[in-house]
Amino acid sequence: MMPIHTLSPASPTVAVGLSGGVDSSVAALLLKEQGYNVIGVTMKLWQDGKYKGGARDACFGAGEKEDIAEAEKLAGRLGIEYRVFDMSRHYEDTIVRYFRETYLSGKTPNPCVRCNATMKFGLLPRLAEADGLKFDYFATGHYARVERGADGRMKLLRAKDEAKDQSYFLYRLSQKQLERHIFPLGCMSKTEVRAIARKYDLAAADKPDSQDFYSGDVDELIGEAARPGDIVDVNGRKVGTHNGFWHYTIGQRKGLGVAAAEPYYVVDLDACRNRVVVGSRQDAVKTSLEMEDVNWVSTAPVEGRIPVRVKVRSGGAPRPGAWLEGNKVEFPAGIQGVAPGQSAVLYSAETEELLCGGIIK
Numbered sequence: 001m002m003p004i005h006t007l008s009p010a011s012p013t014v015a016v017g018l019s020g021g022v023d024s025s026v027a028a029l030l031l032k033e034q035g036y037n038v039i040g041v042t043m044k045l046w047q048d049g050k051y052k053g054g055a056r057d058a059c060f061g062a063g064e065k066e067d068i069a070e071a072e073k074l075a076g077r078l079g080i081e082y083r084v085f086d087m088s089r090h091y092e093d094t095i096v097r098y099f100r101e102t103y104l105s106g107k108t109p110n111p112c113v114r115c116n117a118t119m120k121f122g123l124l125p126r127l128a129e130a131d132g133l134k135f136d137y138f139a140t141g142h143y144a145r146v147e148r149g150a151d152g153r154m155k156l157l158r159a160k161d162e163a164k165d166q167s168y169f170l171y172r173l174s175q176k177q178l179e180r181h182i183f184p185l186g187c188m189s190k191t192e193v194r195a196i197a198r199k200y201d202l203a204a205a206d207k208p209d210s211q212d213f214y215s216g217d218v219d220e221l222i223g224e225a226a227r228p229g230d231i232v233d234v235n236g237r238k239v240g241t242h243n244g245f246w247h248y249t250i251g252q253r254k255g256l257g258v259a260a261a262e263p264y265y266v267v268d269l270d271a272c273r274n275r276v277v278v279g280s281r282q283d284a285v286k287t288s289l290e291m292e293d294v295n296w297v298s299t300a301p302v303e304g305r306i307p308v309r310v311k312v313r314s315g316g317a318p319r320p321g322a323w324l325e326g327n328k329v330e331f332p333a334g335i336q337g338v339a340p341g342q343s344a345v346l347y348s349a350e351t352e353e354l355l356c357g358g359i360i361k
Contacts (some may be wrong), residue, residue, distance in 0.1 A: 005265065009048075010036050011035055011134050012036060012037070012136040012137060012162050013015030013036065013037040013038075013039065013134060013135040013137075013261065014031055014036045014038055014039070014136065014137040014139050014182060015038075015040075015041050015125060015128055015133060015135040015137070015138050015139070015140065016028040016031060016038055016039070016040055016041070016134055016139045016140070017041060017042070017120055017124060017138070017139070017140045017141075018041065018042050018071040018075070018076075018082070019042065019059075019067060019071065019141070019210075019260060020042075020066070020067030020068060020069075020070035020071040020205055021067070021205075021209070021210065021243055022139065022141075022194060022197050022202070022204040022205060022206075022207055022209075023041075023142075023185060023193060023209075023210075024071075024140060024142075024162040024184065024300070025040070025070075025140035025197060025202050025203075025204045026141065026184075026193045026196050026197050026202070027139055027141040027143075027185055028074065028078060028139075028183040029078065029196070029200060030185075030196070031133075031139060031182070031184055032080065032231075032333065033221045034195055034249065036137075038076040038080045039083075039128075039133055039135055040071060040074070040080055040081070040082040040083070041079045041082075041083055041084075041085065041124060041125075041128045041133070042056075042071050042080075042082075042083075042085070042102055042167075043085060043086050043087050043091075043119060043120065043124050044064065044068065044086045044087060044088055045059075045060055045064065045087060045088050045091045046060065046062060046064040046065075046088060047063065047088045047089075047092065048062075050092070051054065051216060051220045051221065051355040052216050052217075052218040052220060053220075054214075054215040054217065055206045055215065055315070056079070056211070056212050056213070056216075056218035057154070057198065057207075057211055058210050058211070058213060058214050058215035059112070059209045059210050059212075059213055059214075060155070060213060060214050060215065061214065061215025061216065062215065062344055063214075063215065068084055070203055070204060071281075072093070073086075073123050073203065073272070074204075078097065079174055081204070082127065082132075083131065083133070083272075084130070085125070085127045085128065087119060088350055089124055089339040090123060091119060091169075092117075093116070094118060094119070095114055095115050095118075095119065096221055096293060096302070098109050098111065098114055098220055099120075099213075099218075099222075100145045100221055100222050100223065102224055102270065102341050103121045103218075103246040104222065104224065104246055105271055105341075106245060106246075106269040106270065106271030106272075106340075106341045107339070107340045107342075108249050108250060108340065108341040109341055109342075109343025110337040110341070110342055110343050111182075111213045111345050112169050112213060112314075113126035113168075113170075113171070113172055113324075114172075115171035116170055116172065116173070117170075117171055117173055117174075118151040119175055119176075119319060121138070121140075121170075121177045122130045122142065124175070126150055127129070127136045129321070134181070134245055134276060137180050137181065137182050138177075138180055138181055138182070139181065139182040139184060140181075140183070141184070141185055142166045142169070142170065142185070142186075143159035143161055143164040143165055143167075143181055143183070143185055143186060143188075143190075144156060144157065144158065144159050144165065144166055144167040144170055144183050144186055145157040145158070145159060145160070145167045145183055145186035145187065145352075146178050146181055146182075146183060148184075149251070149298070152224045153298065153299065154176065154179050154234045154291060154297075154298070155174065155297075155353050156170060156171070156176050156178060156298055156353070156354045157186075157298075157351075157352040157353055157354065158318075158347070158352040159185070159186050160187045160189070161187065161188065161189040161190060162317060163190070164189070164190050166314075167345075167354050168248065168311055168314045168343070168345045168357075169314060170278055170354075170358070171295060171298060171343065171345045171357030172295050172357070173297070173298055176213045177236065177257050178297075184273065185312065187295075187346075193308070194206070194275070196311050201282040208312045213349070214236050216226075222246055224244060224246065226244055227242065227243065227245075227274055228241060228242070229242055229244070229245060229273070229274035229275055229276070230242075230274075230275050230276075231256065231275070231276045231277075232276070232277055232278070233264075233277070233278055233279060234267065234277060234278075234279040234283055239258050239260070239278065240257055240258040242255065242257075242276050244274075244276055245269045245270070245271060245275065245276050247268075248266050248269060248276050249266065249269075249337075249339060250266055250267065250268070250269065250284075250338065250339035250340070251265060251266060251284055251337020251338075251339060251347060252265065252266040253265050256276075256278065257323060258278065260279060262281075264278035264279065264280075264284065265278060265280070265284035266277060266278055266279055266284075267279040267283045267284050270359070275288040278286055280348035281336070284336050284337060285333060285335065285336050286332050286338040287330065287331060287332055287333075287335075287345055288328060288331065288332065289312070289328070289329050289338050289360050289361075290328050290329075290332045290360075290361045291325055291327045291328075291329065291344050291357075291358030291359060291360060291361060292358055292359050292361045293329065294327055294356055294357070294358035295356060295358065296355065296356040297354050297355065297356055297357070298348075298353040298354055298355055299353070299355055301356075302324075302355075303326070304324065305323055305325040306324050306325075306349075307322070307349035308322050308323065308329070308346040308347060308348065308349055308355060309346070309348070309349055310323060310329055310331055310344060310345070310346055310347075311345045311347070311349040312335055312337070312338050312339070312342060312343075312360065313337065313346050316343075318346075318347045319331060319333075319335060320345070320349065321333055324346055324355075327337065327358065327361075329344055329346065333337045338360060340360050340361060341359065341360065342359075342360050343357050343358070343360065344357060344358060345358060349350055
């Protein structure tokens with residue numbers, strides 16, 4: 001494989017998605033140093049008065065004004081053009097609505113995956129171009145890598161920093177999106193990124209990473225009144241009560257409010273009966289899953305049974321010893337917390353390529 005981006009005397013232009021955080025700030029700085037003509041673009045997602053929000057660092061919250069102010073300061077310091085695009089209504093109609101409806105159907109949403117494909121890598125560059133900005137590439141501060149394979153297809157790979165790898169959140173990107181994307185931090189560690197930020201005295205150098213989708217209480221977004229119901233074991237025996245099944249997620253152990261000799265884990269959410277089903281740790285372990293809405297990334301769809309590594313949550317390394325056949329994934333060693341609605345992302349058994357991903361059915 002060969003890198004897809006090489007500098008030319010023409011000084012290509014790249015639009016960088018700026019969030020006000022250290023990663024996007026350093027990404028813009030590095031591209032500027034490499035000779036690119038850099039433009040900063042930012043998504044405005046928050047509607048004042050719509051929700052209360054909170055104090056946590058998150059992608060969606062009332063602290064957005066401060067983040068935008070930091071991004072604007074950075075653009076001024078780098079001497080680059082900068083624009084903010086109000087995408088708040090679209091975000092409400094797509095991401096927040098999807099978040100709410102998925103929880104109320106008894107499944108676990110993954111808003112960051114949906115947001116990247118439709119908003120950050122989709123609507124944002126389209127709005128920028130519609131506003132008259134001309135650029136050859138689009139870039140973000142995600143920890144991932146992209147290369148062009150010998151077959152001409154774009155390959156999405158895990159970041160060099162395994163602890164910070166964010167390729168899981170990017171599996172829904174299309175070939176068209178990947179073809180014009182640059183990940184400046186893909187071969188760097190978080191420690192190196194912060195060191196660069198400190199060297200250049202960037203305001204975001206020691207800013208904490210966003211750890212959550214929403215800064216406040218997610219009940220605000222769901223907007224559902226308390227609905228008392230039963231917590232039952234796998235045999236249907238009542239062991240406790242709850243005020244709404246959407247407060248729980250598959251695989252959850254803490255905060256159940258159920259006393260037992262052995263810890264209970266949430267193994268199912270029954271939206272129709274308003275029940276939370278709990279069981280033993282073994283009950284929470286699954287050895288297979290079925291995907292829907294599958295997106296193939298680094299390769300065209302593969303037929304037959306192939307070895308893969310699998311992730312069913314964003315954290316941790318891909319689990320080896322799995323097999324994909326059709327839309328079914330098998331992992332004989334078992335994985336805990338396989339939650340419908342979440343994403344299963346599959347990687348090559350031998351390389352760092354992200355093969356495909358889909359929604360756990």
